[in-house]
Amino acid sequence: xxxxxxxxxxxxxxxxxxxxxxxxxxxxxxxxxxxxxxxxxxxxxxxxxxxxxxxxxxxxxxxxxxxxxxxxxxxxxxxxxxxxxxxxxxxxxxxxxxxxxxxxxxxxxxxxxxxxxxxxxxxxxxxxxxxxxxxxxxxxxxxxxxxxxxxxxxxxxxxxxxxxxxxxxxxxxxxxxxxxxxxxxxxxxxxxxxxxxxxxxxxxxxxxxxxxxxxxxxxxxxxxxxxxxxxxxxxxxxxxxxxxxxxxxxxxxxxxxxxxxxxxxxxxxxxxxxxxxxxxxxxxxxxxxxxxxxxxxxxxxxxxxxxxxxxxxxxxxxxxxxxxxxxxxxxxxxxxxxxxxxxxxxxxxxxxxxxxxxxxxxxxxxxxxxxxxxxxxxx
Ligand SMILES: Nc1nc2c(ncn2[C@@H]2O[C@H](COP(=O)(O)OP(=O)(O)O)[C@@H](O)[C@H]2O)c(=O)[nH]1
Ligand SMILES: [Mg+2]
Numbered sequence: 125x126x127x128x129x130x131x132x133x134x135x136x137x138x139x140x141x142x143x144x145x146x147x148x149x150x151x152x153x154x155x156x157x158x159x160x161x162x163x164x165x166x167x168x169x170x171x172x173x174x175x176x177x178x179x180x181x182x183x184x185x186x187x188x189x190x191x192x193x194x195x196x197x198x199x200x201x202x203x204x205x206x207x208x209x210x211x212x213x214x215x216x217x218x219x220x221x222x223x224x225x226x227x228x229x230x231x232x233x234x235x236x237x238x239x240x241x242x243x244x245x246x247x248x249x250x251x252x253x254x255x256x257x258x259x260x261x262x263x264x265x266x267x268x269x270x271x272x273x274x275x276x277x278x279x280x281x282x283x284x285x286x287x288x289x290x291x292x293x294x295x296x297x298x299x300x301x302x303x304x305x306x307x308x309x310x311x312x313x314x315x316x317x318x319x320x321x322x323x324x325x326x327x328x329x330x331x332x333x334x335x336x337x338x339x340x341x342x343x344x345x346x347x348x349x350x351x352x353x354x355x356x357x358x359x360x361x362x363x364x365x366x367x368x369x370x371x372x373x374x375x376x377x378x379x380x381x382x383x384x385x386x387x388x389x390x391x392x393x394x395x396x397x398x399x400x401x402x403x404x405x406x407x408x409x410x411x412x413x414x415x416x417x418x419x420x421x422x423x424x425x426x427x428x429x430x431x432x433x434x435x436x437x438x439x440x441x442x443x444x445x446x447x448x449x450x451x452x453x454x455x456x457x458x459x460x461x462x463x464x465x466x467x468x469x470x471x472x473x474x475x476x477x478x479x480x481x482x483x484x485x486x487x488x489x490x491x492x493x494x495x496x497x498x499x500x501x502x503x
C-alpha cells in the first residue's frame with residue numbers, strides 16, 4: 125500500500141475525495157442560497173410596490189371585449205386592488221423563483237438516455253470496436269484500486285493466466301481493452317485506464333471513452349470514494365447507465381481489523397472475521413454510503429468485495445465445486461447475480477421498446493453485425 129501511494133503521488137493522480145467535493149459544492153450552494161435570499165430581500169420591496177401599478181395597467185388596458193366591468197378605469201382600479209392583495213406574497217415568490225433558478229432544481233433528477241444517439245454509438249463502435257450484440261461492461265475507477273483484479277476475478281482468471289489482464293502497482297492499463305467471459309459468452313468486460321491521471325483526466329474520461337454506450341459500469345474504489353468516481357456516476361445517471369459501486373480489497377481492510385483485535389483471544393478465527401466484517405460494514409455505511417446519499421446516487425448498488433475472493437468463488441462455480449463457508453464471501457456472489465440480472469433486464473426493456481425509431485435499442489439493433497441468442501447463465 126505504501127509503495128502504491130508513492131507511485132500514485134508521483135504520477136500526480138487526482139486526490140480529491142468525494143468528501144472534498146461535497147464540502148466544495150456545499151459551500152458553493154451556501155453562497156448561492158445567500159445570494160438568492162439577498163436578491164429576494166432587495167427586489168421584493170420593489171416588486172411589492174410595483175404590483176398594484178402593474179395590476180392597474182394590465183387590467184385597465186385590456187381589450188374592450190375582455191374588460192370585466194366594461195369600463196377601463198373601473199377595471200384599472202380592480203387590477204390595482206388585486207395587486208395590493210397579492211403583493212405580500214411577492215417576497216416568498218421571489219425567493220422561490222431565485223432558489224429554483226439558482227439550484228436548478230428542475231434538473232436534479234435529469235435522466236436523458238436520448239443523449240445517446242446514432243452518432244454517439246457509431247463513435248463508440250468506431251473508437252472502441254464496441255459490439256452491441258454483446259453485453260459490454262466497463263470496469264473503471266482510480267489507478268491502483270484493483271480494476272484489473274476485479275476483471276480477472278469476474279473471469280475466474282489467476283494473475284498467471286496468459287489470458288488475464290495485467291495487474292500491478294504501477295499504471296498498467298493505458299488503453300481500454302475487452303475480455304470475453306470464458307463461460308458467459310455474451311459478456312464482454314472492459315478494463316479501462318485509471319481515472320484522474322494526467323493522461324486520463326476526470327473531466328474528459330466519460331466522453332472520451334463513450335461510457336454512455338456501455339450496458340453497465342463497475343466503479344472500483346479502495347478505502348475512499350473519490351471526486352472522479354462521483355463525476356463518472358453522475359454522468360452515468362444522466363445517460364441512465366447502471367453503476368455498480370465496488371469497494372475492493374476488503375480482505376486487506378479485514379486483516380487490519382483482525383490485527384487490532386488480537387488482544388481479544390476469546391473469539392475464534394471465524395468469529396473474528398465476522399466481527400471485522402460487521403465493523404467494516406458500519407464504516408462503509410458511515411462513509412461511502414453517506415457520500416452516495418449526498419450525491420443522490422443509487423445506494424442499492426454498493427458492494428464490499430475482495431478481488432481474490434471473487435476469483436476463487438468464480439473458479440469454484442465454474443468447476444462446479446461446492447462453495448464452503450470458509451470461502452468468506454461478503455458481497456461477491458450478490459454482485460455477480462445483480463450484475464447479470466441488471467444486464468438481462470436492461471436488454472429485455474430495450475427489446476420491448478424497439479418500436480420507436482429514435483431510441484437507443486433500435487439504433488443499437490441497426491448497428492448490430494450479428495445477432496446471438498445465447499443466454500447469460502451462471503449455474
Ligand atoms: N489484497 C488484495 N490486493 C488487491 C486486491 N485487488 C487488487 N489488489 C492489488 O492491488 C494492486 C493494483 O491492482 P490492479 O488490479 O492492477 O489495479 P488497477 O490499476 O486498478 O487495475 C495489485 O498489487 C493487486 O494485487 C484485493 O482484493 N485484495
Ligand atoms: Mg489495471
